[in-house]
Amino acid sequence: MNQKKLNLIIVVLVMLLLTLTHLKNVDAYTTSLSGSTGGVSYTAYKSVLILPGGYYGQVESTAVSSMGRIGISYWTFDQKCTNGQWSFYYNLGGTVNLNSTYFMRDMFYSSSEGCYGKFGVSTTYTRSTGNHEFNMGTPVYRFLEAKL
Amino acid sequence: MLSRKISIPLIIIVATVVVLVVSINQPFQRAEAIEEQELAVPQQPTQELLQAVHEEQPSIADTVAPTSDPDLPSVRVEEPTDLVRVNEILKEKINASLLQPGWVQVTKEYISFIESEETTTVPENGQVIPRDYILEQWLLVAEDLTITVQYIRGTSLSGEEYTTTLYSKDPRWPTTETTALDTLDLPSVLETRALDDIIAMGFAGETKIEYIDEEGARLMTITTITQFPRPIGFNGWEDARVMEYAQTYFYDWETGLPHRMEELITREDGTQMLAGVSVYAVSHVDELPMDLVSRLDVMGGVR
Numbered sequence A: 001m002n003q004k005k006l007n008l009i010i011v012v013l014v015m016l017l018l019t020l021t022h023l024k025n026v027d028a029y030t031t032s033l034s035g036s037t038g039g040v041s042y043t044a045y046k047s048v049l050i051l052p053g054g055y056y057g058q059v060e061s062t063a064v065s066s067m068g069r070i071g072i073s074y075w076t077f078d079q080k081c082t083n084g085q086w087s088f089y090y091n092l093g094g095t096v097n098l099n100s101t102y103f104m105r106d107m108f109y110s111s112s113e114g115c116y117g118k119f120g121v122s123t124t125y126t127r128s129t130g131n132h133e134f135n136m137g138t139p140v141y142r143f144l145e146a147k148l
Numbered sequence B: 001m002l003s004r005k006i007s008i009p010l011i012i013i014v015a016t017v018v019v020l021v022v023s024i025n026q027p028f029q030r031a032e033a034i035e036e037q038e039l040a041v042p043q044q045p046t047q048e049l050l051q052a053v054h055e056e057q058p059s060i061a062d063t064v065a066p067t068s069d070p071d072l073p074s075v076r077v078e079e080p081t082d083l084v085r086v087n088e089i090l091k092e093k094i095n096a097s098l099l100q101p102g103w104v105q106v107t108k109e110y111i112s113f114i115e116s117e118e119t120t121t122v123p124e125n126g127q128v129i130p131r132d133y134i135l136e137q138w139l140l141v142a143e144d145l146t147i148t149v150q151y152i153r154g155t156s157l158s159g160e161e162y163t164t165t166l167y168s169k170d171p172r173w174p175t176t177e178t179t180a181l182d183t184l185d186l187p188s189v190l191e192t193r194a195l196d197d198i199i200a201m202g203f204a205g206e207t208k209i210e211y212i213d214e215e216g217a218r219l220m221t222i223t224t225i226t227q228f229p230r231p232i233g234f235n236g237w238e239d240a241r242v243m244e245y246a247q248t249y250f251y252d253w254e255t256g257l258p259h260r261m262e263e264l265i266t267r268e269d270g271t272q273m274l275a276g277v278s279v280y281a282v283s284h285v286d287e288l289p290m291d292l293v294s295r296l297d298v299m300g301g302v303r
Helices: A003-021 A115-119 B002-024 B033-039 B046-053 B083-098 B186-200 B290-299
Strands: A027-037 A040-051 A054-081 A086-092 A095-110 A123-135 A139-147 B102-112 B119-121 B128-130 B133-141 B147-155 B161-168 B208-214 B217-234 B237-252 B258-267 B272-285
Touching: A027 A123, A027 A139, A040 A123, A040 A139, A054 A115, A054 A139, A086 A095, A086 A115, A086 B119, A086 B128, A095 B237, A115 A123, A115 B133, A115 B147, A115 B161, B083 B186, B083 B217, B102 B186, B128 B161, B133 B186, B147 B290, B161 B290, B186 B237, B186 B258, B186 B272, B217 B258
Parallel strands: A095 B217
Antiparallel strands: A027 A040, A040 A054, A054 A086, A054 A095, A054 A123, A123 A139, B102 B133, B102 B272, B119 B128, B133 B147, B147 B161, B208 B217, B217 B237, B237 B258, B258 B272
């Protein structure tokens, strides 16, 4: 084996080691969609993370330049269990920022509020869902859902 | 040759930086609890904090069980601080304490201390979810040591029932749905499922495990911390502005049974508050209460 191959193997092994020592396996679902209204491009994001201590949901709206209204017409972060019941249900009605390029809300529920914690059964889904609002004079509503 | 000599260390450095940046930018960091949490406690003298931070942790296998009588022989007890090993031992202890034919009752009472509504109503179906609750489980261990009945009943602190579920392979109360029993064991009901999740997600090395004496019992505590990159709502409390969430499980190290779980939040202004507490009670039951038998008779209706 020549020196070049040996060096390459060492580099690969070091990279592998560094990657493995920092490996995390958090369940996450992030989704987005883009569009434009009144000549302004926008992007809607939603995400859900399942962490060892609980559950995280987020809704985010961004625009490349200021919009008259940017936000949500509603946002729900909820978890449904295999017994057909909800373990938590967070619902935020129409909320916007005026003359802004950005809107964001997020929420964390601890595992005590989850299906195992509160109902003793497993989870069907954890979900961040709802309509984003982008408004340059005429409102545009875009539905987006992140679900685990 | 010169370029190769330069490029290989360069690649290693770049790889290191990339991996570290990815690690730092993970959505939520879990940190070693000692420094982060204790330094966040307001109005505590710095010297005390530093002493607390540098306090030595108990060694893995050499800890000697405390005894008040120096003439008694001391017992060497294993007190590991590695979550994988702790999880294994807990499961062994729970099974040694509880796994025998008969009924086991597990009760958890959860109380929240945050500023949120006492109930949430789900618009889809009108379901009312209480914030504080008592979750009661009855488990029947059969002669072959498998669990053949799991009865779950949740009530609010004022006694209103919000959930009731029965999985049963027992011919006295058969149910159509029994798959949940196939993988059910006593340790998972007693919260080792949470530890399995932490290990599966790769956070085992970032939990803090300690052993403490409390009211004559030796307790083992497991703390996980979730840090948020910006202030966040918590358990439906929109204005919580939480920056850090710490969850600590307390186990009786002699029996392996859960004692309680505490949730501590650190808010944006640095103040900390106890957000919630779960208290557990676990016991063998020789005879089922009559009202429970009646409920099982009603629910286990598939014959």
